[in-house]
Amino acid sequence: xxxxxxxxxxxxxxxxxxxxxxxxxxxxxxxYIVALFLAKSFLSYGLVLAFLVLAASISxxxxxxxxxxxxxxxxxxxxxxxxxxxxxxxxxxPIVNWWIIKIYKAGLIAAFFMxxxxxxxxxxxxxxxxxxxxxxxxxxxxxxxxPLKKIKVPVHELAMxxxxxxxxxxxxxxxxxxxxxxxxARGADFETGNLFRRAKALVPILVPLFVSAxxxxxxxxxxxxxxxxxxxxxxTKLKVLKYGKDDAIAFLAGILLLAxxxxxxxxxx
Amino acid sequence: xxxxxxxxxxxxxxxxxxxxxxIPVFENLNLEIAEGSFTVVIGxxxxxxxxxxxxxxxxxxxxxGKVYVLGNDTSNEQTLLEIRRTVGMVFQNPDxxxxxxxxxxxxxxxxxxxxxxxxxxxxRVDDALKTVxxxxxxxxxxxxxxxGQKQRIAIAGVLAMQPRCIVLxxxxxxxxxxxxxxxxRTIRTLNRARGMTVVLITHHMSEAIDADRVLVFGNGGILxxxxxxxxxxxxxxxxxxxxxxxxxxxxxxxxxxQGWDLPLDALSTEECAEAIANALLTQTxxxxx
Numbered sequence: 001x002x003x004x005x006x007x008x009x010x011x012x013x014x015x016x017x018x019x020x021x022x023x024x025x026x027x028x029x030x031x032y033i034v035a036l037f038l039a040k041s042f043l044s045y046g047l048v049l050a051f052l053v054l055a056a057s058i059s060x061x062x063x064x065x066x067x068x069x070x071x072x073x074x075x076x077x078x079x080x081x082x083x084x085x086x087x088x089x090x091x092x093x094p095i096v097n098w099w100i101i102k103i104y105k106a107g108l109i110a111a112f113f114m115x116x117x118x119x120x121x122x123x124x125x126x127x128x129x130x131x132x133x134x135x136x137x138x139x140x141x142x143x144x145x146x147p148l149k150k151i152k153v154p155v156h157e158l159a160m161x162x163x164x165x166x167x168x169x170x171x172x173x174x175x176x177x178x179x180x181x182x183x184x185a186r187g188a189d190f191e192t193g194n195l196f197r198r199a200k201a202l203v204p205i206l207v208p209l210f211v212s213a214x215x216x217x218x219x220x221x222x223x224x225x226x227x228x229x230x231x232x233x234x235x236t237k238l239k240v241l242k243y244g245k246d247d248a249i250a251f252l253a254g255i256l257l258l259a260x261x262x263x264x265x266x267x268x269x
Numbered sequence: 270x271x272x273x274x275x276x277x278x279x280x281x282x283x284x285x286x287x288x289x290x291x292i293p294v295f296e297n298l299n300l301e302i303a304e305g306s307f308t309v310v311i312g313x314x315x316x317x318x319x320x321x322x323x324x325x326x327x328x329x330x331x332x333x334g335k336v337y338v339l340g341n342d343t344s345n346e347q348t349l350l351e352i353r354r355t356v357g358m359v360f361q362n363p364d365x366x367x368x369x370x371x372x373x374x375x376x377x378x379x380x381x382x383x384x385x386x387x388x389x390x391x392x393r394v395d396d397a398l399k400t401v402x403x404x405x406x407x408x409x410x411x412x413x414x415x416x417g418q419k420q421r422i423a424i425a426g427v428l429a430m431q432p433r434c435i436v437l438x439x440x441x442x443x444x445x446x447x448x449x450x451x452x453x454r455t456i457r458t459l460n461r462a463r464g465m466t467v468v469l470i471t472h473h474m475s476e477a478i479d480a481d482r483v484l485v486f487g488n489g490g491i492l493x494x495x496x497x498x499x500x501x502x503x504x505x506x507x508x509x510x511x512x513x514x515x516x517x518x519x520x521x522x523x524x525x526x527q528g529w530d531l532p533l534d535a536l537s538t539e540e541c542a543e544a545i546a547n548a549l550l551t552q553t554x555x556x557x558x
Contacts, residue, residue: 135371167370170412216365222328223366226358227379227426228350234384238377238394 009069010133016246017059017131022140024247025128031254032124035261036117044264045116051257052124059131066123066130077118084111134166143241156232164220172213179208273339273434273466274302274325274356280333281320294320295489297334302468304433307460309477309497310470312486313511318470321486322438325468326356339433354383357427359437363419364412372414372422373398373407379430390429397428400463401455417448421455428459434466435459441473449473474501474515478536485512498534517541524548 012018017025032051039045056066070077090106097103129137142159149155180190183204190201279298285291294317302308302325312318323329324336327343338355341348357379360366369375373394380390398404401421411419420440427435437456441449453476459465469476477483483500485493487510493500501507504522507514514522517538521531530551535544 133371135369135374163370164368167368167411170370170410171364174412219360219362219365220368222323223358223360223423224368224378226326226328226353228353228382228430229378230350230382236381236384236387236390238374238381238387238390240387 022136028254069126081111081115272301273304275337276300278334307481309480310484316487356434357432361439366423367411393429397425401425416444417451436468502533
């Protein structure tokens with residue numbers, strides 16, 4: 001039952017977007033988010049949307065996959081939209097004026113933009129995780145954050161931890177499944193009772209899981225030491241990150257997007 | 270042949286914990302492992318086989334005596350990396366030794382740690398994966414592989430360091446018979462084709478049959494040391510120490526006790542069958558006369 005959980009889902013492929021350097025993609029996502037927050041008009045939102053559609057179509061990621069990622073966040077999206085409808089006041093007469101509810105045209109527009117902004121934000125970041133393997137993502141983050149080493153931020157250690165965590169997610173999920181089955185076989189009940197009872201029923205799952213995780217961590221540490229692990233100092237990489245021609249094109253597209261949005265904003269369009 | 274590992278008067282005790290005394294594991298052990306040899310270490314549970322193995326690459330340090338790896342003292346911090354890259358180690362649970370969720374990235378872990386240039390790492394990774402027969406799986410996720418395949422990845426991860434000796438601590442204990450066969454075949458090839466020194470700790474006597482040397486460990490010391498034939502013929506000694514003998518030896522031993530004239534040192538199934546057939550033949554010949 002836990003097999004269905006996907007964390008940072010990745011759709012392997014060999015498109016231009018997949019092949020881009022992870023650093024390029026991370027920077028592009030930041031540029032994209034900045035552009036999104038600078039956008040103010042239909043035209044500039046359209047530009048950002050066009051950028052997303054272009055990237056998605058190049059990467060062969062189906063719109064359905066991008067939309068399905070939004071499902072768990074639907075409540076937040078709807079709630080933000082409603083707040084914007086009811087709490088924005090305009091200069092002109094309200095469209096709806098009933099009891100204490102007043103809805104203005106400006107409110108509807110604000111709500112529309114807000115929903116569009118959240119949806120674009122989510123799809124943009126999903127496109128990153130859909131097209132970049134977790135390992136590449138970790139490598140990219142480590143490379144981008146490496147200047148922070150100068151101010152004693154443990155960048156390598158953080159990247160290593162993330163890599164190991166990703167490696168052990170499936171192993172621990174499998175283990176949890178086994179523990180659940182073992183406890184069920186001994187008569188444990190996870191499905192009935194109120195919320196408090198159900199939460200309490202989780203204890204006999206979590207305790208053995210934690211004990212075994214610590215044991216694994218201990219063994220893994222020994223195995224890593226046996227393979228000469230001694231921190232990030234003097235470490236080399238199997239795959240060295242290298243910017244290519246595609247990355248230059250991607251950066252150019254990112255700059256054009258940002259410039260376009262800024263120009264539209266200054267001209268008030 | 271020179272020795273790759275030498276233990277001199279080696280003693281080890283786990284440090285005392287609250288309210289308990291120190292637990293001595295072994296005392297005054299003298300041991301040499303010859304370069305290029307295939308040594309199998311057997312012994313009952315909890316006799317200190319794993320503890321001994323961990324002395325060989327300085328994961329644990331002796332509390333008395335010395336261990337030398339190619340002449341380097343394991344208690345010397347300066348040569349720690351040198352020792353660990355000379356003596357690689359594979360553990361029981363393959364899941365707990367794999368660090369990355371891509372096979373080739375995991376195999377690259379050790380050379381990455383050693384600061385090997387990227388092009389050279391690529392070569393070593395491909396070479397190690399081909400040696401264990403897992404090259405086609407280089408882009409797979411380890412958790413989707415079988416136990417035997419995972420253990421072969423773990424061996425490849427050690428091979429990528431290009432060690433001169435590989436110590437395996439019950440590498441087949443968690444595997445099904447097929448996985449066990451895969452792993453043992455890989456280990457044998459390493460020893461025979463590449464001349465790598467192998468120290469294999471195991472519970473499966475069948476894995477010990479074609480080793481160069483069998484070390485029986487128990488009661489804090491070495492009970493028997495010699496070729497498989499020399500060791501496994503001492504059935505009484507092994508049984509007293511709670512150690513199984515290979516099934517072939519057990520069969521021959523019981524038959525011999527019943528009065529059959531059989532040698533005890535026919536270890537492989539074929540040899541054993543032949544010995545019994547010969548004995549039967551002599552029996553019939555004798556009765557015909």
